Amino acid sequence: MTDIHQIAETTGHPNADLLVEIEHVVFGYDASRTILNDVSLSFGRGKVTAILGGSGCGKTTLLRLIGGVHPVDRGTIRIDGKVVNARNAAQLFALRRRLGMLFQFGALFTDLSVFDNVAFPLREHTDLDESMVRDIVLMKLNAVGLRGAAYLRISEISGGMARRVALARAIALDPELLMYDEPFAGLDPISMAIAANLIRTLNDTTGATSILVSHDVQQCFKICDYAYLMSSQGKVVAEGTPRQLNESEDPQVRQFIRGEPDGPVRFHYPAKPLAEDFGVTA
């Protein structure tokens, strides 16, 4: 196990070679609420980039837009130079073959076994015969440490294990782009460390590009090369390497990084003055 901190420190700004570029994207699920307000992000090839922010700031939506689930209202998203067109089914099909996504709680197929879950993309997209499929599945499960659990049913494995099975499934076709939606949410410290280690190791050994959406600053900073911080207004508030963000003087950045309960993001939900609610006259 290589020193994750060292790797994160040496790699710098991902300006050189960008796999994914998000330019001035505006998006809302319906006309009344705009989730993303003119955001621009870029993700370097072969790097692990994190998107941090509180709940509801549009991080998961960004992943969906990259995957072409919804078309953007304004702006463009480019993957490997090509614009993502959510309405072009053939293009989406080709694009999604090259990416792997890890959903928040795994999104495993509950009616299949662990083995069949990991084998799913192989069986759907390749003509490999069953013996080859078996070898690949066991290799992927081995990479996440679950080769022994191959024939268990989904109902028999724990949450942390389910996350790892989902990861094995996401890398089954050796994708170039890996997207992780809250990979650390709800895990115990050991599982979290395992997950973080896996994300970084996989990224480096396969040469893939990883996008990590999370609100766990500690774990992300341990493994990412670059990070973006988003606010609940759907804007990018800050970006930089973990060291740069740690040393930032911006109050919004400091509140999030340090986990302070009150700051630019207010503790109190907007309400009437205290005196009014309790009938106390000044």
Next chain:
Amino acid sequence: MTGLVSWLGQRTLEILRILGHHATFLVELIRACPAALRRPYFVVAQIHAIGNLSLIIIVASGTAVGFVLALQMYYALVTYGAAESLGLIVNLSLTRELGPVVTALLFAGRAGTSLTAEIGLMKAGEQLAAMDMMAVDPMSRVLAPRFLAGVVSMPILAILFSSVGILGAYVVAVLLIGVDSGNFWSIMQSGVDVRRDIGNGIIKSIVFGFICTFVALYQGYEAEATPEGVAHGTTRTVVIASLGILMMDFVLTALMFSTP
């Protein structure tokens, strides 16, 4: 006053929107069917889940209905000395009406609700979104096979319902009550027409299978991703499918069986 009018207008527009949503879903579902048929194993597996696993309730209900029909009709007919026509009346009631309708209602309750719950939970657990991201069309992989399985299973179940119903009536009428066996069958045979009665019954059950399965899949797909959402979805499946079946039954009966 204007408030009422605008409320009515909004509700009408909402209903039209929902109708349109149903139509687009139906079109996408049907468009996904050829792709689903290219992987027949998934359809077959669903026929097992929907059809085979409904056999017990259908056969049990069919037999029970056959018993009861024979009993009730006997008491009514024997006062006119027409007890020999028992077989004919039971057959016509079953193949024309009770077979397709009761089977469809049971199907909506048993298979319809399980389809709704399954699809709803799959959607809630992001399984369908995960499939989408893996460049596998959930329509052709998950929904269309279930749709085809439902449309195929319903007629088979209805036929079985009618068959065991007639056999059940035979048991009660001939073996228990003592109606003449020969007359039971021959009067039935002379009065029941294959094309008109059995054929129309099968057409009805295909239409009902279509309605039931479509409603079940739609409600599951559109259910809210919460336990209450799925519960409401299953309730709506049973209610809407049942109402649809009964209304279509009236329409189809009027079309098929009105005397020329």
Next chain:
Amino acid sequence: MGKKSIETLVGIFVLLGLVGLVFLALKAANLGSFSGGDTYTVTAYFDNIGALKVRAPVRSAGVTVGRVAAIHLDPKLYQGVVQLALQRDVQFPTDSSLRILTSGLLGDQYVGVEPGASEKMWASGDTVKQTQSAVVLESLISQFLFNKAADAGAAPGPASPASGAKK
């Protein structure tokens, strides 16, 4: 559940359905008996077809030998034109007559064939004019009343004061 066992079970399910269908068609309906097949057509003209329906049986000596194929009205003669589909293996002499009869007291109406004595037989496409219409209830009643009135007219004495008192 292995792949093979599921497929086998579904096969059994479909087979059960087919068996049920065959049972219904043969044992419980009239497929086993005459339907379609080899027939020849004979056209008959009736003054009144009564309640005769398409697909009603054609019987001779009580045995079904055919079905009514079509019924329509001749616009010039104002007579009912009934097309009969008769089994090819049953032949009737050309002077046979057709009657519309009722099966049982309240039953459906059918076409009865009274065979004649001619040596030539009906060929496909022949027209039959020796027909007797269906019995219409109203004609029966009016006939009955007419007969009753005729009887009353033959014995005028006791009848008149009675009919006078009725007024």
